[in-house]
Amino acid sequence: MEQQNQKSAMDEEECQVCRITYSIYSNFPPMPSAMALNAETGEWFPFDRLKSYSNGYDMAEALGYAWACHCRGRSRNRFDQRFTLTDSGGNALPNTYYTAELPSGALVHGITDLQGRTKRYQTHGARSIHVFIGHREA
Numbered sequence: 001m002e003q004q005n006q007k008s009a010m011d012e013e014e015c016q017v018c019r020i021t022y023s024i025y026s027n028f029p030p031m032p033s034a035m036a037l038n039a040e041t042g043e044w045f046p047f048d049r050l051k052s053y054s055n056g057y058d059m060a061e062a063l064g065y066a067w068a069c070h071c072r073g074r075s076r077n078r079f080d081q082r083f084t085l086t087d088s089g090g091n092a093l094p095n096t097y098y099t100a101e102l103p104s105g106a107l108v109h110g111i112t113d114l115q116g117r118t119k120r121y122q123t124h125g126a127r128s129i130h131v132f133i134g135h136r137e138a
């Protein structure tokens with residue numbers, strides 16, 4: 001039941017690539033001996049595996065053209081990170097000057113909001129960001 005809700009919510013945000021991919025492959029009859037090709041890696045895999053995916057994005061990914069997706073490809077690899085700065089007692093530190101070290105090594109400065117939160121930083125993939133309290137130069 002829960003999965004049903006998730007799926008319908010996802011469908012609304014799906015781009016044409018995902019929608020069309022899903023409508024094509026979800027309607028295929030079972031083909032136990034057929035193989036499908038991942039255009040990106042050149043690897044073959046059982047065609048019926050496509051039908052086991054619950055959405056077009058996973059299908060497109062398996063087929064190697066998920067890069068054409070506009071709805072998930074980007075957001076999936078983009079990680080939004082935000083931190084709450086606290087003191088050693090766990091109390092949020094509002095209006096506090098901080099330095100964030102991005103995965104690239106770049107240092108950005110900011111001031112926490114009233115809840116002690118930093119700005120959101122987007123990283124490609126699950127990379128770590130280090131946050132220091134105070135000013136810090138490379």
Ligand SMILES: [Zn+2]
Pocket residue numbers: 014015016017018019057069070071072073
């Ligand atoms: Zn998509």
